[in-house]
Amino acid sequence: MHINCNIIAIEDILSGVTYIDRMTLEHDPKEQYDLKSALEELKRARFRITEPRVAILQALIANHGPFTVEEIHKLVTKRVCDLVTIYRCLASIEKAGLIKRCEFGDGTARYELCEKKNHHHHHVICKSCKKIETLDDCELQEIDRFARKRGFAQVSHSLEFFGLCPACK
Amino acid sequence: MHINCNIIAIEDILSGVTYIDRMTLEHDPKEQYDLKSALEELKRARFRITEPRVAILQALIANHGPFTVEEIHKLVTKRVCDLVTIYRCLASIEKAGLIKRCEFGDGTARYELCEKKNHHHHHVICKSCKKIETLDDCELQEIDRFARKRGFAQVSHSLEFFGLCPACK
DNA sequence: CTACCTGCAAAGACTTTGCACGTGT
């Protein structure tokens, strides 16, 4: 298959978009998937390697999200595929365990690349400019005990912080 | 104004609805608003006391949520007002600080009565039966420090747990 | 070759908005 590398610079696309902070785009990639290993994961999960899927993975590897479906569609250049295909591909890629769907209470889902060995983190969202920052090493590994104490199994959680970022204060 | 007390028993309405656990309906009401003080709050926030608003508050006082807009509409009996009015009333009542909007990542907002003096809590949601339980006294009062360390002000957070409840295990 | 994937169009679910009429204060 010929992979048409239609990924364009996120700065060009998102110019004027305030709620994605440039800061978050530079992210320590030490645990991130590269394209090769991501495609291997996709294959292992019995999904086919198609141009839209490769383009989405490239976009999410090159730019640190989370991004809405629309944003991802713009990132891969609308020419690559239809918006509906982005929805469907994101669903498959999520099933393969490569990306994670986040909800921040604004009624729109966002996706971001998982890190290898499933190291998870939380977000801080500015109430004013909507910038999303990532909290690494949040020291909350044991937080699920609150649910386990209630007899729940297979516990996971979603934790998002909202506030005014230094610039908006 | 004549307040038509059209609230009917939640058991009658929600019969067969699995995702609202009966358990959560019996909730220690020590810090809950009663109708009188809730209406006073509404008045203080410059909102008018209307039949739909009274009915919604009665429903939320009598039944421990969180509930979707549709569920609240059923709780107050569809006769009281249109679904659109429920949306608008919930927005006003939330602005008055009496109820809280929650999002659990299924694309549907839910509302629940606040407790007086703003004592907040978190939820545990069963991945299988979708039952929502409330975690009181979660010992996480200091959790906002994670965001404050990043220079954020006016920090709040949303924390939801997902897992398999004892019955579904 | 065949099951899986995609494009296009349409529908679905939830929520918001416009406007005329009604009501609380």
Place this chain on the structure above:
DNA sequence: ACACGTGCAAAGTCTTTGCAGGTAG
């Protein structure tokens, strides 16, 4: 009296689904 609230209808936003044609393995 008049600003605020409501009903009905319509539109808006995000997401899912159906079906015919296309493609990876």
